[in-house]
Amino acid sequence: MKQSIFTVKSNQHLTDTVLKMVLAGDTSAITASGQFVNIKLDGFFLRRPISVCDYNEKTLTILYKVVGKGTQYLSTLAAGKQLDILTGLGNGYDTSKSGMHPLLIGGGVGVPPMYRLAKNLLEEGKKPEVILGFNTKAEAFYIDEFRALGVPVHVATADGSLGTKGFVTDVVKTLKDYTYFYTCGPEPMLKALSDVTETSGQLSFEERMGCGFGACMGCSCETKYGNKRICKDGPVLEKEEIKW
Amino acid sequence: MKQSIFTVKSNQHLTDTVLKMVLAGDTSAITASGQFVNIKLDGFFLRRPISVCDYNEKTLTILYKVVGKGTQYLSTLAAGKQLDILTGLGNGYDTSKSGMHPLLIGGGVGVPPMYRLAKNLLEEGKKPEVILGFNTKAEAFYIDEFRALGVPVHVATADGSLGTKGFVTDVVKTLKDYTYFYTCGPEPMLKALSDVTETSGQLSFEERMGCGFGACMGCSCETKYGNKRICKDGPVLEKEEIKW
Amino acid sequence: MVNTKVTLSGITLDNPVIPASGTFGYGYEFAELYDINILGSFSFKGTTREPRFGNPTPRIAECTAGLINSVGLQNPGIDKVISEELPKMRKCFHKPVIANISGFSVDEYAYCCERIDKEDQVGIIEVNVSCPNVHHGGMAFGTSPEAAAEVTRAVKAVTTKPVYIKLSPNVTDIAAVAKACEEAGADGISLINTMMGMRIDLKTKRPVIANKMGGFSGSAIFPVAVRMVYQVAEAVNIPVIGMGGVSSAEDVIEMMLAGATAVQVGAANLVDPFACKNIIEDLPRVMEQYGIKDLNEIIGGAHK
């Protein structure tokens, strides 16, 4: 974990409610895809946890949805604004377990961490396949960016306005030869995936957080291997350890 | 009273701790010298009351001393910053009672309201004489601005580093033919002036304020003519009504 | 169109937004800024039998997200309130007002309430039991269920108008105090009054407030107020007026979900004289945002 000041480089709408923000700063504490950062916002007591979508030595990319006052405020920030951010939080995805052909399944604001994960797996010479789920075509984002990585991308929308009509699980059921799965998204989706998948996998969870770095026990969950803090021992849990 | 948004035009140090801020905005609610404005500052619950030093149709000038966190923050603001300000607060000085040759006595951060008052009296064809008191030469400000009005200006400093060594009362004692006096400054100075002056006069008081516009009774004082709110029935009181 | 009308003991308010006693004077300063008849009602400055200057100054201390006040019930006394202020208030506010009454003995409460009861303009009598009981060691009436009930009974015996007891939050068991008031005949409960707080000036190393301590209020206390409104709404069957840190239409809705039928706005008026106006204007939009057609449907909604 590192606390440092980042500078907003750009902050643009991808959809009506989802924005992409690129920040410049010290990313050295980020060690894995699936980790998150915790952002201090003027006038708000708690920080806001947001997944790392991508990063390099000097910049960090996040994608976030406006759901309340904090993300609303975030959406108003212009280039040049400085933000106090804790980076390198959480365990992140373990790519060593992926096998050659892992499935990456992102639902809604669970899509962002899949992006860096896909890049990492490609770098390791693996052949990830991506499934992105949204409610409607209008709410879909980052599909082209995933395609640009050269990976197969399936899209499911609940209303059928784009790709398969239905849920990501409907797509998963049509796929056969995957070796592992990684996912992030709303809890009902995670549960459904855990049921429908035929391999092991890693699932990323959300919880209301006090600190985001393991100090307060605000975000605990019970697993088969004992209590875990979503912020520190997660957000990524293994399918096998989860108590639904 | 009016609530409106002002834009900082300039914000410059006059001394180590006293700054002059010029703001652009709607000054139409300001009707008299000696009135004050109440400034909302980001991150602070209460507004900060500051005297009107000068104004025209479009701009407001204030002089303020950095004494705590709020004024410290104010001192960091750059041109372009917008501030929510309540204007036209308090009764202000009544120039109709001045006679031809009133004394204007300002001590420390009580100096600012004397400036507009002097201008008003001059416009009315009167011949005000000004006494400004400071602790030291290094803390003195706005002397040249008063001189530029063409009025006689006396300066007293506690350590004698500028003008008369001593207090404004020492200067007052040497003056004879004044017809009235107006003053603003620390309470011990007001009390001393009330004792030493030979005419009637008006004195401007400070008090910790909740609202600044008469709603909360946070700033009350007892006078010979009943309870008064410093913010609404003051800050200017007549010498005769004050209970010391 | 959404419905913002709510009813307190038979009195229908256009909306639940009511400036809290002591933060709106008699309304005059606000009436200069906007037509205060848009308000649901308003609770005027706490009135006592005798005129009071209140406590020595400084009476105000700033806090993070709030302030401490120790005004100490400055008011011209019940006679002048009736003879001078009520007629003046009538000119700028044409709806029933809430008369906030304080006292330092049971007799004083009863005396003032009996006097104010005869005034047409007064819709509700709000009895502030946060005052010290000078005959019994100075503990506030509101800190004991028995003392609060005693005041309630005395007031109910001499009044015909709805009586709302305004509770102090500085207690271990707010629900017990509320229940005692209900049993003693209260028509409703107002809460919370200010929390006892203190600030010390680092320069002088003395308390900022001349009286050392004072009443802390403002957005900082909102979570405590919501909790107490929730607890009291669960404990009693009479209407609750919720307050403490309310400064937005969202806060009004949260208070109502906790169980309030109407909501008062205090400290927010001091820093933004248009606070109540803004809240009233925002309310329909915020109701729509959260799918609320009628405010009456959400009263106590979080208890389900």
Next chain:
Amino acid sequence: MVNTKVTLSGITLDNPVIPASGTFGYGYEFAELYDINILGSFSFKGTTREPRFGNPTPRIAECTAGLINSVGLQNPGIDKVISEELPKMRKCFHKPVIANISGFSVDEYAYCCERIDKEDQVGIIEVNVSCPNVHHGGMAFGTSPEAAAEVTRAVKAVTTKPVYIKLSPNVTDIAAVAKACEEAGADGISLINTMMGMRIDLKTKRPVIANKMGGFSGSAIFPVAVRMVYQVAEAVNIPVIGMGGVSSAEDVIEMMLAGATAVQVGAANLVDPFACKNIIEDLPRVMEQYGIKDLNEIIGGAHK
């Protein structure tokens, strides 16, 4: 050079800054960021007889200038704390720690305190009496002077180390509870624990916290904490550890002027992991700014 050393029951701290229980875990996360031996001491997470998962999630709700938590004393239980955590803590923190002990019965408090009393590393035992008394209707021990005194006596009977009773602010008369603890043999008083608070989610119209209510803390509660520290310091002759909303060196000094010998920092650690470090580094400069040469000179300074 200024003196920041203070002494609690014979234990001299390099400075009065102590992370508050539950907001610093066992120190490990912070030790990765800076050398936590700069701290005066630290109070580790509340420990109970049995391991506890605590309350269901969500356990956290944001508030203006604070948060509500309903962690519910998640901890591995006294056995594991002694066998696993204390040895690990010793590696990153070389000064005496404060053991924060909780219980749901008098026996449980006594059992845990007796166990922890044997540990060298522990300088002070801090007994959190804000927990519900499961044998007596679930009211917190700390809400009654008698119950708090009973816990104090039981703990004092089985310990040799200084015992500080940590009080709940959710009471009518905090000084009475503190006095009862002093008379029962407490060596010091810690206060305040969190204030009971609640938030409601406008979208779901349900309480944000799974357990409905929780403990409210952070800068918002500072004025209440200062007031209670002042009242308790006036009522007792044993040292007071002050806390509640402290987030700057200025706040530390204000707490000490109110009567605290040392000061704990809670919620501030969660939003700024360097909060305690920054406070400790700022302290000498702020002391000089206010003309303070030795912190011991200002303890209770506002009472004069």
